[in-house]
Amino acid sequence: MESLVRKYQQKYRKVEGEMKRWDELQSRLLSHFGSASSIIDRLEVLREKKNYGGLTCVDGVKEALLGKQLETLERIFSTMKDILKQFQSIVVSLDKISKDGSQLSKSESTPSSCRMKIGIKPSLAECVEGLKMIHEMHQSEYLLKVSLISALTWNTSSREIAGLNQFLADQPNISKDEVQGIFGVIFAEEN
Secondary structure (H helix, E strand, C coil), X not given: CHHHHHHHHHHHHHHHHHHHHHHHHHHHHHHHHHHHHHHHHHHHHHHCHHHHHHHHHCXXXXXXXXXXXXXXXXXXXXXXXXXXXXXXXXXXXXHHHHHHHHHHHHHHCXXXXXXXXXXXXXXXXXXXXXXXXXXHHHHHHHHHHXXXXXXXXXXXXXXXXXXXXXXXXXXXXXXXXXXXXXHXXXXXXXX
16 A cells, blocks of 8 residues: 555656646736736727827827737737646646546555555545545636636726736635645655
8 A cells, every 4th residue: 555655646746747837827827917908908098099199190000009909919818828728738637647546546456445544644545535636626727717818808898807817816716725735645754
């Protein structure tokens, strides 16, 4: 059983790597979301002819500025979609790790030994359940991110953008305390 727990610890190290990648992507997504928000706010100002002052006499200035801003916004939207694809690949990886962990416990233990603990080492059931919970948290968060990013359009109001940004920054489906608790149980003997 001890060697089996070590195999699970290896799986958790892979999960840890994926979670670091997740955090990096989260920072990038928030940065691009902020850029998109700024452009969307700017579009409202650029639509009003009165905001051009002396430039109103320049033919096509309003259309040119709006066009450039919309072009930049489309590039940012495309980048955010690419980041979402990377989030999805992490969710797929976490799902595979979770399923592999479940198979590992089924193939190398009996149902009664799955709940058995030796000293401070976690039971196999705890190892399997932890992997499953981490996958489910990240999958729910990924689905929320997809929903939030798809709600952001060139005509989203400033108030809506602020709400979307807050949801995006908070990551409500991933409890850092719960994740740390899972890792604490799995790596208890190393501390």
